[in-house]
Amino acid sequence: MRSDTGRAKAGWGLTAAAWFGVLFLNVPILFIILYCFTTDDRSYSFPPPGLTTRWFGVALARDDLWAALGLSLRVAFISMLIALVLGTLAAAAMFRFRFFGKETVTLLILLPIALPGIVTGMSLRAAFDLANLPFSFWTLVLGHATFCIVVVYNNVIARLRRSSPALVEASMDLGANSFQTFRHVILPNLATALLAGGMLAFALSFDEIIVTTFTAGNQNTLPIFILKELSRPHNRPVTNVAAVMVMVITFGPILLAYYLTRDTQDTAGSGK
Amino acid sequence: MSSASASAAPPSLLHRLSTVLYVRPKLLLILLLVPPLLWLGVIYLGSLFSLLVQSFFSVDDFTGKVVYSPTLATYAGLFNETSLGVIRRTASTAAVVTLICAAIAFPLAYYMARYAGPRAKAVFYVAVMLPLWSNYLVRVYAWKLILAKEGALTWVLAHLGLEAPLDWVLTTPNIGGASLGTSMIGTTVVFVYIWLPYMVLPIQAALERVPRSLIEASSDLGAHPRETFRRVILPLSIPGVAAGSIFTFSLTLGDYIIPNLVGSSRPFLGQLVYQYQGTASNLPLAAAFAVVPIVIMAIYLSAAKRLGAFDAL
Numbered sequence: 206m207r208s209d210t211g212r213a214k215a216g217w218g219l220t221a222a223a224w225f226g227v228l229f230l231n232v233p234i235l236f237i238i239l240y241c242f243t244t245d246d247r248s249y250s251f252p253p254p255g256l257t258t259r260w261f262g263v264a265l266a267r268d269d270l271w272a273a274l275g276l277s278l279r280v281a282f283i284s285m286l287i288a289l290v291l292g293t294l295a296a297a298a299m300f301r302f303r304f305f306g307k308e309t310v311t312l313l314i315l316l317p318i319a320l321p322g323i324v325t326g327m328s329l330r331a332a333f334d335l336a337n338l339p340f341s342f343w344t345l346v347l348g349h350a351t352f353c354i355v356v357v358y359n360n361v362i363a364r365l366r367r368s369s370p371a372l373v374e375a376s377m378d379l380g381a382n383s384f385q386t387f388r389h390v391i392l393p394n395l396a397t398a399l400l401a402g403g404m405l406a407f408a409l410s411f412d413e414i415i416v417t418t419f420t421a422g423n424q425n426t427l428p429i430f431i432l433k434e435l436s437r438p439h440n441r442p443v444t445n446v447a448a449v450m451v452m453v454i455t456f457g458p459i460l461l462a463y464y465l466t467r468d469t470q471d472t473a474g475s476g477k
Numbered sequence: 478m479s480s481a482s483a484s485a486a487p488p489s490l491l492h493r494l495s496t497v498l499y500v501r502p503k504l505l506l507i508l509l510l511v512p513p514l515l516w517l518g519v520i521y522l523g524s525l526f527s528l529l530v531q532s533f534f535s536v537d538d539f540t541g542k543v544v545y546s547p548t549l550a551t552y553a554g555l556f557n558e559t560s561l562g563v564i565r566r567t568a569s570t571a572a573v574v575t576l577i578c579a580a581i582a583f584p585l586a587y588y589m590a591r592y593a594g595p596r597a598k599a600v601f602y603v604a605v606m607l608p609l610w611s612n613y614l615v616r617v618y619a620w621k622l623i624l625a626k627e628g629a630l631t632w633v634l635a636h637l638g639l640e641a642p643l644d645w646v647l648t649t650p651n652i653g654g655a656s657l658g659t660s661m662i663g664t665t666v667v668f669v670y671i672w673l674p675y676m677v678l679p680i681q682a683a684l685e686r687v688p689r690s691l692i693e694a695s696s697d698l699g700a701h702p703r704e705t706f707r708r709v710i711l712p713l714s715i716p717g718v719a720a721g722s723i724f725t726f727s728l729t730l731g732d733y734i735i736p737n738l739v740g741s742s743r744p745f746l747g748q749l750v751y752q753y754q755g756t757a758s759n760l761p762l763a764a765a766f767a768v769v770p771i772v773i774m775a776i777y778l779s780a781a782k783r784l785g786a787f788d789a790l
Contacts, residue, residue, distance in 0.1 A: 215592040219584050226585035227604045230673060233619040234611060236629065240622055249622045251629040291513040298509035302502065310510070311787065312778075313517050319723055320774055321731020323747045327767035328524035330754055331531040351521050354513065382495035412612055414734060415747075419754070431614045435738065448615035459606050463599075 234452075241445040249441075264446035273430035274450070280342065280426065281410040284349035288406045289399060291350075292357025299358075300365040317352040325352060326419030333420070340422025348420040349413060353406035360402030360466065361395060368394050397465035404458035411455060427451060525771075531764035543760055551761045555769065560749075564769055567746040570661075571729035574668040575676075578725045579718055581669070582676035586717075589677075590684035609674035617738050620667045624658035624739060631656070654741050664740035668729050675728070676721035683717025684710070716785035723781050730770045746770065 215223075241260055243253035264270060295314055299307065317325055329348050338344065372394070376386040414428040421429060427447065434444045488496075498505045533547045554560065589601045608616060623629045634643050647653040647660060654660030687710055695705040733747030744752075746769060753763035781787075 215588055219588055219592070222581075222584035223588035223601075226581050226673070226677070227601065229581065229670065230608045231604055233616060233623060233670065234608060236619045236622050237615055248627055249625040250627045251622075251632045287516075291516050294509045295513035298506055298513075301509075302506045304506060310514065313522070314513070315787070317517075317521055319727060319778060321727050321747070321770045323731035323733060323750050324528070324767050324770055324774075325521075325524070327750055327754060327763060328521075328528040331760065331764050332524040332527035334760055335527045335530065347520055351517070354517070382492045383498055384491050384495055414614055415732065418751070428612060428614050431612065431618075432734070435614070435618060444615070444618060448612055448618070451612040451615065455611065456607065460603065463602060463606065 260442040277427040284410040285407040287350035288353035296361035322415035326416040330419040349410040357402035364398035401462035404462040534761040578676040586680035626656035672725040675724035679720035680717040719784035719786035
């Protein structure tokens with residue numbers, strides 16, 4: 206007999222399992238932060254033999270770190286813009302219309318993330334070779350925008366499905382044309398979903414390594430910088446400092462994306 | 478028409494365009510759909526097609542240059558015992574990783590969806606998302622720190638007096654190694670860790686969608702909570718599990734960085750692709766190896782589709 210006032214209590218087994226999952230996901234990140242401060246720069250000895258803050262200075266003085274950060278930010282920004290436009294158009298089309306081959310189009314949109322990154326990367330690499338296209342900033346963007354489209358698409362179509370068609374009908378009944386309805390009804394309704402999708406696309410691009418290694422040539426994005434740094438025997442904690450930088454940069458957008466989309470379960474105007 | 482527009486100003490261009498689009502929805506559909514389809518069709522499908530084309534080329538043994546004429550010789554390189562072994566090992570690791578991810582993710586997602594209050598849910602959500610959006614490489618690197626011979630896990634196990642079981646596990650053939658960081662166990666743990674959020678989120682979303690009224694109805698009809706779980710909640714969460722498994726399986730199948738940084742020297746599929754296109758400069762063979770995960774994923778996706786995974790993405 207469960208009353209519907211108040212929340213049911215979870216059993217201790219379930220609670221323990223849930224907390225195990227959360228700890229498993231997050232405790233390793235603490236090690237990254239801890240090893241920023243270790244005095245041991247050649248091995249991974251635990252506990253660290255001593256603590257120091259000198260690695261922050263060493264890392265921040267590295268010009269190649271700043272260059273890699275700049276490239277990553279630019280690629281992520283452009284990829285995000287392309288993904289925003291294409292993802293929103295695709296979501297609008299898929300939400301409003303039924304047409305022949307719709308399932309195939311859904312599959313095509315999902316494919317870049319459903320197939321392993323190595324397939325996307327290797328395919329682009331094979332295409333650049335056939336097309337005699339040298340590696341450049343734009344080869345990076347081509348790859349990143351392709352797998353970012355689906356993130357925006359998912360956010361926008363989820364919002365469209367949750368918003369009430371009655372609002373659009375009301376707007377049209379009151380004499381607004383399609384563009385006015387889009388501008389004053391649909392867009393405000395989508396705004397936070399667009400922002401959230403854009404943020405997630407940005408973070409996805411900023412973090413990507415597998416497709417990137419196939420489309421970068423000898424350019425260094427921040428993840429490639431870290432990968433190369435990992436195989437250097439000295440100054441290992443520099444990698445940790447770079448890592449903490451990435452975490453700080455991507456944490457803001459994620460939190461924002463979360464706060465923007467968390468209330469959409471009951472969108473204004475929806476019946477249920 | 479004339480009587481309506483006589484009193485008002487003539488309709489603006491935008492208004493007329495709006496009417497055209499309203500009357501001809503097909504035109505609107507085409508305008509909306511063409512740009513994304515063009516991008517995905519030309520760039521993505523075009524690339525996949527190039528991959529296929531490349532895999533039917535070959536490399537001249539003497540000059541080391543790619544011969545741009547169709548042949549099946551490159552594919553013959555896939556069907557030897559070594560290559561098949563690599564494919565088998567990669568696919569079975571992906572399957573094991575998916576199962577472990579589901580086992581860890583389900584209780585977490587279930588707790589989030591059904592028991593956590595609004596504030597706790599926000600904390601859990603961030604706790605799942607934070608690692609997902611933290612730099613992938615660095616999280617792999619964190620496990621390199623933890624699993625190293627001189628690292629934290631060995632230290633903890635030693636202080637718990639568990640060195641003997643650890644040594645025993647490490648001497649097990651196939652999954653053991655010199656340390657956890659250079660063993661198949663290490664590789665599997667890191668795969669599970671890295672892809673776990675991809676499993677938690679779709680399961681949680683699927684569980685959130687289970688209407689409360691269904692659960693109440695089940696309990697009103699006399700079902701024990703356990704029976705409600707087994708016969709109402711679990712079946713409705715299957716699409717979420719299937720959706721999550723697409724990610725965990727596919728991502729494990731194609732990853733070459735994790736087994737490179739943490740694991741034994743026996744290669745995974747992705748590592749072969751990367752080596753052949755890079756240092757070995759055998760683009761056709763790399764392409765042929767990259768076709769393998771496509772075939773495996775095609776089979777996998779058609780199975781997942783039947784379980785309703787695409788509606789849960």
